[in-house]
Amino acid sequence: MGIFVSQNIVLKEMFLTLTKHPTMVPFRKLFLFSFLLMFQIVLAHPRATIKEIDSINNLPFDYKIANTSKVIKLTFHNIEKAKEINYKKGIAQAYANLGTLYYYQGKYDKNTFYMLKAIRFFEQQNDMKALVWVYGDYGYQLKRRNMAQAAFYMNKAIKLGRLSYKDSELNAIYDNYGVLKEMQNDLDSAMYFYTKALKFKEVANDQLGIPYSLNKIAMVRIMQKKFSEAKIHLDKAYAIRLKRNDQIGIAENLNFYGHYFKESGNLQQAVVYFNKALTVSKKYDYKNLVQENYQQLSELYQKNNEFEKALECFKNHVQYKDSIQNLELRTRQAEFDIEYETERKEKEILVQKANVAQKNFWILTVGSLLVVSVLLGFLFYGRQRAKNRQLARENELKAALQRIENQNELQNQRLAISRDLHDNIGSQLTFIISSVDNLKYRFSIEDQQLKDKLQDISRFTRTTITELRDTIWAMNKEELSFYDLKNRITNFIESAKKASEYVEFTFEIDPEISDAVVFSSLKGINLYRIIQEGINNGLKHAEARQIEIAIRKKAEGFVIQVKDNGKGFDENSVVLNNGIANMKKRISEIGGQFSVQSKTGEGTIITVEWS
Structure with missing residues (x-):
């Protein structure tokens, strides 16, 4: 600038000297004035080079901030020089520098105006690497004015930065993002980003950037009341800044x-x-x-x-x-933001319209082909669908026939097995009983233990025949009605009465239970066995004089109770016998619940619930 001023002074002195000469006529004065003016313009506006423009734009950060007024004037002049040679990147970078300088002067309306102008220029040039930094800088500058917008631009910077740069080159972005997290009181996230940025700066020996990270970490430590750690970081940062002045x-x-x-x-x-x-x-x-x-x-x-x-x-x-931070500045900043967003959206709409027009042509072409294809496909589909329906009906019929065949075969197998059990096993057990009885009557047996043993064998075999008949009864049917189960239980109780003359039996059935209720054969035989085992426990182990069997209906299912007034047992100290273990296993197989309540001298209650 000093060179241009001195040139003006020299030219002015030359003009005055020549025009005062006695031989200088008016026409010659006019010609000389025009010549000197053109010469001044050429000297005053030499075409700048890209290197010169970049050197101004890339002045050290601390120098720019320490001399904001001087650098603002220099930057405006730099913009004019960049426009002369149509250096768009230089223009955009100069706008970004102006935005930052006005931010440090607290002139937020101008800060927003020039930052958004820089963003527009970089977006038009599709300069992704430059956009990373201008998004990040503007996001940081908005932190005290609009946290939502600050986070928006900072996130754009980080996402775009990870695509355009190595992670280690984004330390300034991470640093500033940590500031936003700290202001939102998310101290753990702030420490994460500050520490990450510091590590990258130390590797790169970034003496300008290291103090910023150290101070930010120190302030978080102060907030966490870790004062000794904070002081160490503050001292390191201050020493570096004093050294750099x-x-x-x-x-x-x-x-x-x-x-x-x-x-x-x-x-x-x-x-x-x-x-x-x-x-x-x-x-x-x-x-x-x-x-x-x-x-x-x-x-x-x-x-x-x-x-x-x-x-x-x-x-x-x-x-x-x-x-x-007055209202007028906030309003103007909001207007700039709205203008920028409106302009960006209008461009997006124009691009979308162009894309839509191009797509419409292809849609019409492809649509015509699709209509023809759909018509042909519909005819083929109709025939294929009718054929598939016919095949499905045939398959359903085959499946139904196969199920009937399987059921018939299963029933035949059941009948064959039950016949084998009855004819073979049953007759063999009957032969054992006859043989034992013959031994007792044909031979005079004096040994009482042997007599008792033969009696036990005869009794056990008769019991086995009874259980075998029950099993055959269940096997011969796929399903058992409640009527079948009730009759079987009644028959068993009558047999028990004959064997135990001094025991009183009662059998109660809830009148709401219909005889037509049906169980699977597995469920029916298991319920019958549980009642049978409960009665046997009352007779053999409890030495009961009263046994009550009750079947009741509940909201969703049934309850069976077998109650005796026998000697009972202490549930906490007695190991349960195999009979109770078998009952538990049987009820678990049909998805029911089993419980035993007993006290010494007060009898036992066995409860079974199922649905």
Whole structure:
């Protein structure tokens, strides 16, 4: 810029000198003026190169933030030079730089305007790598104004960044995303992103970026009351920033020290560091930090009962805050956001319309072919469907015939097995009984033990024949009616009465149970065996004088109870016999429930429930 000013001065002096010459006529004066003017334009606007434009756009971050006003002027000039050579990437990057510079000045309307302008340019160029950073920067800048929008842009940056960069190159994005998580009080997620970013920065020896991550980790540790860890990170960051003479970074670190001393209880030192931070941040026009320092000092002075200083700091805090967050700025930012979203959606609609027009042509072509294909297919389908229905009917008929055949064969097998049991096993058991009886009557047996043994064999064999007949009875039928089961139980009770003259039996049946109720043969024989075993237990083990059998209906199923007044047993100390174990097993096979209640000297109640 200094070169261009000096050129103007020199040209002006040349013109004045020549025009004052006595031989200079008006026409010649006009010609000389035009020539010098054209020469000035050529000198004043040399065509810039891409390298020169990039060098301005890529000035060090800390230099740009420390000299925002100067760099803003330089950036506007850089945009003009980029437009002269139609360098669109340079224009977009300059807009992004302006957005960031205005953000640090607290001019949020201009910040939003230029950031969205940069986003539009990069999207038009389909520059995905540049969009990663501009999305990330804008998301970070929105954190105190619109958290939902901040998260939206930050997520776009991370998703796009993972496609365009290595993970290690996204440390700044991870750092800033951690800030959003911290502001949402999700400290674990914030620590995850801060630590991840720090690791990548340390590998790359990023001396500018490392202090940012260290300070962010320190602030989380302060919030977690881990003050010793926080101090270590703050000191590391401050040392790096002093070495680099990063004035904005130093101001930020001094502010963090103020927070550290405030939260750890040293209010006097907190005041000292917030004042130091205020001095540096005001010097470099870092408005956000200025208002934050005033706010903290106001709170501290109030705690120290220095109310005059507290009020003064509070007024300054409000003044700075209002200057960067007033309603007009918020409204203008919302308007920019709406304009950007509207423009983007309109472009999407135009693209969709073009795609739809192209698709319509193919749809018409393909549709015609489909109509013909559908007609042919419908004719074929109709014939095939009729054929399938016929085949299905034939298969159903075959399946029904096969089921009948299987049932007949199964019934025949049952009858054959029952005949074998009756004719072979039954006759053999009868022969055993006859042989034992003949032994007792034909021979004079003096040994009482032998007599008892023969008697036991005869009794056991008769019982076996009875059970065999019950099994044959169940096998001969696929289903058993309640009427069949009731008669079988009645017959067994009558036999038990004859064998036990001194025992009183009662058999009660709920009148609501219909004789037509049907059970499977397995369920019927198992229920019968359970009742049989319950009665036998009452006779043999309990030495009962009264046995009650009851069958009742319940809401969904039936209940059988076998109750005796025998000697009973202690449920907690007596090991249950095989008879009860068999009853449990039988009821579990048919999906029922079994329970025994007994007390010594008070008898036993066996309960069976099934549905």
